[in-house]
Amino acid sequence: MIASKKFIALAATVLLFAGGACAEPIIIDHTTLIDGTGRPARQDMSVVIDGGRFTVVGPSILAQGLAGRRIDGRGKYLIPGLMDIHIHLAGFSRGGKDWIPGSKSSDKWVVDRKAGEQALASYLYAGVTTILDVGNIPENILPLRADERAGKILSPHIFATGNLVTYPGSHGTDIAINVTSWPEAKAQLQAQFDSQHPDVQKITYDDEGWGSRPLIPILPKDLLQHIIEFYNEHGVRTTVHISNESRALEAIYSGVDTLAHTPIQGPVTEAFVKMAAAKQIPMATTMMIGDNYSRIHDHPEFLDQPLYVATMAPAERARLKKIAAEGGETALQSSPPLYQKSWRLWMKTQTPILQDNLRRIDADGTNGAGLQRELELLAEAGIAPLEIIKIATFNGARFLGKQDQMGSVEEGKIADAVLLDADPTVDINNCKSIVFVMKAGQIIDESKLPLAGGPQPRRMK
Numbered sequence: 001m002i003a004s005k006k007f008i009a010l011a012a013t014v015l016l017f018a019g020g021a022c023a024e025p026i027i028i029d030h031t032t033l034i035d036g037t038g039r040p041a042r043q044d045m046s047v048v049i050d051g052g053r054f055t056v057v058g059p060s061i062l063a064q065g066l067a068g069r070r071i072d073g074r075g076k077y078l079i080p081g082l083m084d085i086h087i088h089l090a091g092f093s094r095g096g097k098d099w100i101p102g103s104k105s106s107d108k109w110v111v112d113r114k115a116g117e118q119a120l121a122s123y124l125y126a127g128v129t130t131i132l133d134v135g136n137i138p139e140n141i142l143p144l145r146a147d148e149r150a151g152k153i154l155s156p157h158i159f160a161t162g163n164l165v166t167y168p169g170s171h172g173t174d175i176a177i178n179v180t181s182w183p184e185a186k187a188q189l190q191a192q193f194d195s196q197h198p199d200v201q202k203i204t205y206d207d208e209g210w211g212s213r214p215l216i217p218i219l220p221k222d223l224l225q226h227i228i229e230f231y232n233e234h235g236v237r238t239t240v241h242i243s244n245e246s247r248a249l250e251a252i253y254s255g256v257d258t259l260a261h262t263p264i265q266g267p268v269t270e271a272f273v274k275m276a277a278a279k280q281i282p283m284a285t286t287m288m289i290g291d292n293y294s295r296i297h298d299h300p301e302f303l304d305q306p307l308y309v310a311t312m313a314p315a316e317r318a319r320l321k322k323i324a325a326e327g328g329e330t331a332l333q334s335s336p337p338l339y340q341k342s343w344r345l346w347m348k349t350q351t352p353i354l355q356d357n358l359r360r361i362d363a364d365g366t367n368g369a370g371l372q373r374e375l376e377l378l379a380e381a382g383i384a385p386l387e388i389i390k391i392a393t394f395n396g397a398r399f400l401g402k403q404d405q406m407g408s409v410e411e412g413k414i415a416d417a418v419l420l421d422a423d424p425t426v427d428i429n430n431c432k433s434i435v436f437v438m439k440a441g442q443i444i445d446e447s448k449l450p451l452a453g454g455p456q457p458r459r460m461k
Contacts, residue, residue, distance in 0.1 A: 089141055
């Protein structure tokens with residue numbers, strides 16, 4: 001799912017993270033555990049966190065007598081930290097104008113560090129403890145990734161691509177390493193790998209030509225395969241931007257590890273569903289991309305929900321409300337008004353198709369994760385809440401190739417978790433009923449998050 005809307009003083013951050021190294025164990029007693037693996041919820045469970053990892057997960061009787069800070073989990077529900085594995089983090093623009101894929105602006109890139117830090121804070125506030133940035137300018141995302149890993153900022157775990165890889169003039173060309181032939185491209189890719197160290201490399205493979213988007217050049221298929229092989233041979237997983245089943249199949253049979261989107265241009269065939277089940281290719285859901293365009297017009301009241309009030313600047317919320325009230329457009333801002341409107345209407349019709357594609361593919365458990373609105377859209381698609389939680393946690397870890405380290409509440413894994421006041425298996429919207437967010441064993445103090453909506457009180461007193 002894409003989000004790009006959304007630090008505290010360095011000394012305070014360093015203290016927070018430094019304190020975690022020698023903190024006493026945390027014991028969450030008598031909670032209902034939804035561990036993210038798809039297993040049914042288990043009641044009266046205790047979870048022990050020590051050294052940033054889950055060390056004991058079992059019936060509460062097993063935790064009796066253990067020393068540590070105890071948290072009463074009665075009437076509460078513990079889930080893994082959520083994962084958003086398709087974002088383009090805010091904080092970069094062309095001369096102050098928001099970046100749009102396919103834009104042809106010649107203005108210089110501008111980095112807004114504050115906007116990036118606010119965006120990172122918004123994810124933590126919403127229960128997201130891991131993000132994958134799948135295309136950005138290196139000057140924006142890579143310093144933030146380095147600071148997160150050094151414990152200098154309050155942020156989810158950051159995984160990042162840095163620059164995309166594509167063909168000149170293709171999707172995302174202005175934030176990409178543009179390659180034309182092999183083996184000539186090898187030196188370009190080596191330079192990108194050596195300087196940016198991508199966690200997952202995103203490649204775009206899309207000639208568009210749908211909705212209001214004209215046809216554009218596309219990466220040759222043989223070059224796509226060489227690029228995938230290059231990164232895999234350097235120990236890096238790959239993900240590919242596609243928009244239809246045909247290009248998805250070509251990418252998969254070229255050896256790609258994951259899909260950055262589920263096909264959206266039309267209903268997928270039964271053969272594609274069976275292939276996805278056989279190959280177990282993780283796919284990001286990204287329904288919010290299309291939903292965002294129409295939701296502003298159809299239901300602008302969502303901007304007054306507490307999560308949006310906390311994580312969006314008041315001026316931005318007011319701007320979007322004004323657009324909705326005046327019948328304006330938020331899509332394709334650099335395009336003519338007719339293109340903007342037709343794109344919004346097109347995406348409004350395509351979102352239900354994508355929902356149905358996801359429902360059919362998910363019957364075999366193959367797609368990735370999203371955030372709070374994405375969870376709602378998955379529920380609207382008819383996917384059961386327990387499975388949605390797996391999609392948003394364990395499957396996200398599978399997308400990253402990190403399922404042995406994170407993505408579920410299991411002994412030995414990184415202690416990323418969200419404690420909830422209400423049962424998310426009854427209503428996925430209960431994932432918003434947050435008692436606390438924990439990243440790597442540390443309970444986040446929301447009062448220290450630099451949220452765009454202003455200071456918020458700490459949830460866990």
